[in-house]
Amino acid sequence: MAKAAKKTVRGRPAPKLAKVGPGELLTLVDFVRYAVSRFVEAELAFAHGTTDPVAEAAFLVSEALHLNPGQFEIFANARVTAAEGKTVLDLIHRRVTTRKPAAYLVNKIYMRGLPFYVDERVIVPRSFIGELLESHFGGGEAGSLIDDPTAVERVLDLCTGSGCLAILAAHHFPNAAVDAVDISKGALEVATRNVGEYGLKDRISLYRGDLFAPLGDARYDLIITNPPYVDAEGMAALPPECRAEPKLAFDGGADGLDVVRRILAEAPDHLTPDGGLICEIGRGRDLVDEAFPELPLLWLDTEDSEGEVFWIAAADLA
Numbered sequence: 399m400a401k402a403a404k405k406t407v408r409g410r411p412a413p414k415l416a417k418v419g420p421g422e423l424l425t426l427v428d429f430v431r432y433a434v435s436r437f438v439e440a441e442l443a444f445a446h447g448t449t450d451p452v453a454e455a456a457f458l459v460s461e462a463l464h465l466n467p468g469q470f471e472i473f474a475n476a477r478v479t480a481a482e483g484k485t486v487l488d489l490i491h492r493r494v495t496t497r498k499p500a501a502y503l504v505n506k507i508y509m510r511g512l513p514f515y516v517d518e519r520v521i522v523p524r525s526f527i528g529e530l531l532e533s534h535f536g537g538g539e540a541g542s543l544i545d546d547p548t549a550v551e552r553v554l555d556l557c558t559g560s561g562c563l564a565i566l567a568a569h570h571f572p573n574a575a576v577d578a579v580d581i582s583k584g585a586l587e588v589a590t591r592n593v594g595e596y597g598l599k600d601r602i603s604l605y606r607g608d609l610f611a612p613l614g615d616a617r618y619d620l621i622i623t624n625p626p627y628v629d630a631e632g633m634a635a636l637p638p639e640c641r642a643e644p645k646l647a648f649d650g651g652a653d654g655l656d657v658v659r660r661i662l663a664e665a666p667d668h669l670t671p672d673g674g675l676i677c678e679i680g681r682g683r684d685l686v687d688e689a690f691p692e693l694p695l696l697w698l699d700t701e702d703s704e705g706e707v708f709w710i711a712a713a714d715l716a
């Protein structure tokens with residue numbers, strides 16, 4: 399008789415998880431400790447809203463219990479009921495056995511403190527551009543790249559995915575009409591849901607198409623984009639968590655710059671004279687500087703990144 403096939407996670411045997419006896423885990427912090435031990439044991443990757451096993455466990459336990467992860471400490475020593483404990487353990491076990499990002503398991507991620515719906519149709523949002531809008535585009539303070547956020551009339555979010563950056567931009571530039579484009583039908587369905595949940599249907603227009611193609615000759619004061627930029631080597635080395643996300647969201651061709659090159663070539667036709675482009679490119683800064691030596695790119699840093707996003711004014715692109 400043929401042997402039953404072993405359960406695998408993308409080719410690797412699924413880890414076995416020790417049974418938890420009744421009453422062995424009582425408080426939220428007990429469940430977090432248990433989760434951290436399992437996550438470390440299973441060598442999970444953390445790159446989807448959290449960067450370490452403790453933050454990931456606190457996120458998952460909080461979300462399972464419908465608590466805001468930002469308020470975890472208030473409830474850390476509170477008891478979890480038996481039924482809740484079952485739900486929490488199930489999520490911890492699914493995180494380990496499926497290697498899916500926690501955000502997919504709870505259909506939620508926070509960006510700049512705001513919740514967004516996510517599922518496997520979109521990459522889990524983690525762009526640095528959300529933070530940069532606040533730190534470099536606030537107006538007023540020295541070094542701000544835009545004098546007055548209230549004067550921004552038109553913003554484009556290219557490669558919008560879940561619509562998270564379009565929504566943050568709509569909040570940040572209160573008088574702007576925002577267009578957002580993605581080539582993926584599934585991504586636009588998720589973006590439509592998020593735009594609706596934030597009541598922004600009258601300010602954000604979603605388009606399906608290849609980069610600027612669906613926009614005609616529209617021009618924008620600001621273009622923001624977090625395009626696919628992973629090179630072939632990076633694609634081959636993606637951890638299982640990232641392989642659960644749409645390939646289209648990562649794949650930037652052989653050197654990672656296929657889409658970035660097209661954006662830089664076409665952006666001048668879609669920027670107003672005083673406008674500019676913010677583009678995230680990950681760790682490929684040297685390659686971009688080498689590929690575009692004539693462009694005075696301004697590299698912007700965030701709390702957790704150095705030189706992964708550039709700004710260029712329309713006047714310097716033309």
Ligand SMILES: C[S@@+](CC[C@H](N)C(=O)[O-])C[C@H]1O[C@@H](n2cnc3c(N)ncnc32)[C@H](O)[C@@H]1O
Nearest residue numbers: 523525557558559580581582608609624626647
């Ligand atoms: C890195 S994700 C960014 C999503 C979102 N802006 C964020 O920061 O979370 C890139 C997105 O670009 C989309 N995309 C890829 N190629 C595209 C193209 N040629 N035109 C428009 N969108 C594209 C993918 O479907 C994906 O949603």
